[in-house]
Amino acid sequence: MKHIRIAIAALVLNVTSLAIFVPALASALAPNPILADLKGDAQNGLSQVGGGGASFTGTISAVVSVLSIIVGIAAVIMILVSAFKYITSGGESSKVSSAKTALIYALVGLAVAATAQALVHFVLSNAVKST
Numbered sequence: 001m002k003h004i005r006i007a008i009a010a011l012v013l014n015v016t017s018l019a020i021f022v023p024a025l026a027s028a029l030a031p032n033p034i035l036a037d038l039k040g041d042a043q044n045g046l047s048q049v050g051g052g053g054a055s056f057t058g059t060i061s062a063v064v065s066v067l068s069i070i071v072g073i074a075a076v077i078m079i080l081v082s083a084f085k086y087i088t089s090g091g092e093s094s095k096v097s098s099a100k101t102a103l104i105y106a107l108v109g110l111a112v113a114a115t116a117q118a119l120v121h122f123v124l125s126n127a128v129k130s131t
Contacts, residue, residue, distance in 0.1 A: 057124050057127075060120065060124060061120075061121065061124060064116070064117055064120045064121070065117070067113075068113055068114070068116075068117045071109065071110070071113035072110065072113065074109075075106045075107070075109055075110040075113070078102060078103075078105070078106035078109075079103060079106045079107070081102060082099045082100075082102035082103040082106060083099070083103070085098060085099035085102060086099035086100070086103075
């Protein structure tokens with residue numbers, strides 16, 4: 001029974017890491033037309049106003065992207081830690097509960113970070129369009 005739990009935990013760990021790393025790698029390697037349109041809109045909209053603030057929206061977008069990468073890495077590390085805690089729990093209910101809680105917190109943090117990034121990019125694109 002213990003070997004089955006270890007195999008299941010290893011499978012979950014592999015699927016989770018693939019689910020996180022493959023889209024991140026694909027998005028890093030592929031050109032992003034949404035961000036290209038956002039940059040073009042920011043430059044066009046702010047040049048019409050006459051401000052030099054195009055770098056401001058670009059800076060905010062870059063900061064949010066970097067913070068999202070940091071949060072993503074931290075979430076992956078916490079998922080790995082919680083999987084290790086689950087595997088080494090030995091069936092003790094307190095350790096299993098601690099591992100599940102850590103996994104839930106890591107996934108919630110990842111969801112919050114993704115939502116925040118989407119919200120910031122949405123606000124920036126709409127703010128640039130309205131100016």
